[in-house]
Amino acid sequence: DAFIICCYEDTGLDFLRTLTSKNVIGVGESAFHIANLISKNFSVITSLSRTNEAIKNNLIKYGFYNKCLSINSFEVPVLDFETMSNSNLLKLKNEIERTKIEDKAETIVICGLGMNKLSKKLQLEFNLPIIDGISTSITLTETLIKMGLKINKLGLGSNNRYMGNLSE
Numbered sequence: 001d002a003f004i005i006c007c008y009e010d011t012g013l014d015f016l017r018t019l020t021s022k023n024v025i026g027v028g029e030s031a032f033h034i035a036n037l038i039s040k041n042f043s044v045i046t047s048l049s050r051t052n053e054a055i056k057n058n059l060i061k062y063g064f065y066n067k068c069l070s071i072n073s074f075e076v077p078v079l080d081f082e083t084m085s086n087s088n089l090l091k092l093k094n095e096i097e098r099t100k101i102e103d104k105a106e107t108i109v110i111c112g113l114g115m116n117k118l119s120k121k122l123q124l125e126f127n128l129p130i131i132d133g134i135s136t137s138i139t140l141t142e143t144l145i146k147m148g149l150k151i152n153k154l155g156l157g158s159n160n161r162y163m164g165n166l167s168e
Contacts (some may be wrong), residue, residue: 003142008046008111008133009048009054017151023144027133028055031109032064038129040123041067043099045092045110047081050071055111069103080150081114092118096126107131 002023010026017024034041044059050076053070056139059065074095076088091112108128110119116134121129133166144150 001145004137004141005108006113008050010053010058015130016122020073021150021153023141023149025137025141025144026058027113027137028058028111029133030136030140031111031131031133032059032062033066033140035109035129035131036064036067041069041103041105042107042131043069043105043108044071044101044109046071046073047076047078049075051111055107067105069105070099072099076112077088078112078114081112083119088147089118093122093125095132096122100126109133145156 002025003016003020004022005011005016005026007026008028008031010028013024013026013029032042032044044055046055052073053072056065059068059071072095074088074091078089080088096108096110099108105128108126109131110122113134115132119130119132119135132161
C-alpha cells in the first residue's frame with residue numbers, strides 16, 4: 001500500500017515518488033513534520049556526523065531549517081543500536097542533555113533506526129518530546145491510507161522515468 005524509506009537522509013525519496021502512485025514517506029521527513037507540528041523549534045541528533053549535511057539539505061528542502069536549532073551527532077554506528085551498550089546509551093543521553101540545555105530545544109528528533117525502542121523511555125527521562133522517524137512514518141503512512149490520500153503526480157516530473165536495465 002505504501003513505501004517507507006528507512007534512512008534519515010531520505011535517500012531516493014523524490015525519485016521513488018516519480019515511479020509510483022503509492023505513498024512514499026521518509027523517516028527523516030516524517031519526524032521533522034511531527035516536530036514542526038508540536039513545537040516552535042527542535043534539534044536533531046544523528047548517530048553519525050557524516051549524515052548531518054544531507055539532513056541539513058533536507059530540512060532546507062522541507063522548509064524546516066529555520067526551526068531547527070542544531071544538528072548534532074553522538075558517533076555511534078546504526079548497527080550498534082540493536083545491542084545498545086551502556087556506554088553508547090550514555091553517549092546518546094549526554095548528547096540529549098547537552099542539546100536540551102544549550103539549544104533550549106522544545107523537541108529533539110533522534111536519527112537512527114534502532115531509536116524507536118528508546119524514544120519513549122528517553123522522553124520520560126528528559127521530560128521533553130523525543131521523536132523517532134520510524135514511529136512517525138508508520139503513523140503518517142497509516143493515516144494517509146485511512147484517508148484515501150495518495151501522491152499527487154502533478155509537478156513530480158513523471159516524464160523523468162528511469163529507463164535503464166532495472167526499469168521494470
